[in-house]
Amino acid sequence: MTVGKFSHEPELRGKVFDLNIDEQRVNFTGRSRIATAINGTVPGPTLRWKEGETVTLRVKNNLSVDTSIHWHGMILDYRMDGVPGLSFDGIKPGETFTYRFKVNQSGTYWYHSHSGFQEQTGMHGVIVIEPKNPYPYKFDREHVISLADWTDEDPTRVYGKLKKLSHYYNYNERTVGNLVKELKKDGLKKTFNNRKMWNEMRMSQRDLSDVTGYTYTYLMNSSTPREGWRGIFKAGEKVLLRFVNTSAMSFFDVRIPGLKMTVVASDGQYIKPVSVDEFRIGVAENYDVIVEPDASQAYTVFAQSLGRSGYARGTLAPNTTMTAAVPKVDPVPDLTHLDMGMDMSNMSGMDHSGMDMGGGDMSGMDHSKMNMSGGMDCSDPMHASMDACKNKKKPSMAGMDHSKMNMSGGMDCSDPMHASMDACKNKDKSNMAGMDHGGMDMSGAKPVKHAATEYGPHVDMRSEAPRLGISDPGIGLRNNGRKVLTYADLRNLYPTEDKRKPSREIELHLTGNMSRYMWSINGVKYADAKPIELKFGERVRFTLVNDTMMSHPMHLHGVWSELETGDSDYLPRKHTVIVQPGAKVSYLVTADAHGRWAYHCHLLYHMLGMFREVRIS
């Protein structure tokens, strides 16, 4: 292992930028390959803008194919948004396109090609916008940390392989060895039953990510894991780390062993600070965190892929020589029934016997509608974040009336209904008598309706009862002993600007067939779909239901996705929202930007089908 590369991408400041798009030889793996470079670097330069200024970006295409740049997360005129076919015609070979727009926001964002698979070949970079007003937090130094997934393969070939053998890149499948262990532990009958649904549905419990470390080299600021990126700090400094996931297909779980991270912004927007040990960053998401490292040591910035097939890494150190231990990648998790959006009320065979109820008095909780024979299992994600599973102290919770709830999901702190419930957070529960859940939206566990277009050879599963997954840290992060950021932790720093209730709800189902490698929304792929029409000025709720076994990072261009995380007065504004498998999530949108906008899954090999035009007029 080397001491690390100071591989900051070049930084460009100012109001006028010339960006040249060229093919460029790179070598990340020991083999020379052609990448798509911006001003000669892969990734491209970090662009520094100032809030309130008007920027001009002249993008010259020196490739032999069309290109484009999309300014991800920027609120701007749709003709400047850079999506070929919607915003403009794309940039033809040899041509220059001039983007010009006023920068009306601050924070960390990124930019990337919206043409072909150029994003996979390195055509992306980070945008940092200095705020007009002072930062609401203090820091002495900052580092941009971009995460990427590089492959030596031609992305067209990657896509072809997935079409021919969808598990091509999955080398973490369950094997006979796993089966034998399970048989020893659980016996034949239970093992058979545990696997029954998966076998019948022909789904893999290890179907965590489509493209893995088998082909990917995970990069942190263009440094490979072997090289490692290196960032410097001085004694006593507060360091702002701007994390951007610029990868094509990879979610990362990020932590810095030995350091608490205070998350201060999500998708460029300030949030109420949250202190965590770890966060999951979906493709295209941004998180800004502040750390206060101790100058007597170095730290590893560790970003393992969700599929646990590899990691990107860097070192934060007070000098150029100190190193820190690199943690092992966590064990590969198995997807559970919960991740399939199963209706848990039919799961009487589940073993919940492991749950320690701590002797507290929860007698007032009426769970009578639940068919939860045998007690509860804290290792089940359904109960993962439930305090009963964590706290030893269990004062009386008498008086909680859950009798009107559809508890088919169980008492689940990952349900936003309970996410903000004190029982899920506070140590002291003595005061919960008489909680009234009468007015709450209990739709979390209600079965959903699926459109007729969701039935057919192109869709291999539908969630029966998707849970509201916002306070579930997600597959592979549940109960890992670390404080993991969840969406339920996100509260906008400033009050919600548009306080109107949504006038209507648009429910969209994320659909696909993994083995045929087809992706769609409501079972209809982009090529066959009509645009989603929004009236200018209206406030609508988008509810996304994930009918697949993968997390999809859904990116709505042009307007904010105000994520409903529990407090409608402080909705965090996001540009990209993860929808967990078998779960649903909702956000409010104010349609305050005219034009034709792209709305899609940001997994590069999903977006061709899982895509909609949103038309605001």
Add this chain to the structure above:
Amino acid sequence: MKNNVKKLIPLIVLGLSMVSPAFAGMEDDPVELKLMLNSFEVGRVDNTNVTSWEGGLWIGKDLNKLWIMSEGERAAGETEGSENRLLYSRAISPFWDLQAGLRHDTVPGESRNYANIGIHGLAPYYFETDANISFGENEQVKLNARLEYEMMLTQKLVLSPEIEFNAYAKDDAAMGVASGLSNIGAGLRLRYEIKREFAPYIGINWGKKFGGTADLATADGGDASETMFVVGVRAWY
């Protein structure tokens, strides 16, 4: 037959590529071509080397494809038998394709054509299934089915049992078959995937002929049942 195939392919490819409007130079459902050599193996029985193959290709899009498949056996410089299919394959459910087209079976000096209809896909519990019914001349009807299972011993070492049977409605001595269940075959292959696309393997094949078909085989100086160790490769692109 061969000429017909040559004429058919461009037409079908053209039909398959009647694309939906592409966006940004990307096609969500491009025409793909998969070449498959599911097995190519050598074994030895009665002091004779026997080479057998099973493979072909598909070309097409997500839900509609053209399949060309061939399997057969050669020994002592002669093709002892082959079964060839040209099929239009249409996805009818998440895991199943309906396949319809032509079947051309050969034995030395003879061949038969059939209209073939079948299903191909993944049954619950991960059984890869290929089941066909074929209608030939003189009211001949052939039933054929094959089931295959893959056990992952490790991420790269795969143990794969398979079973196959054939049955006929009518006697056809020239083709060496009689009415009823004609034969059952079973195989067990242990392959090592050096890459997903390339895996050498060792295996054992067992085959047994029944009834009139067995009588025809023994009358011809052959065996009604045989067991053979094989070495082979599996590859695709």
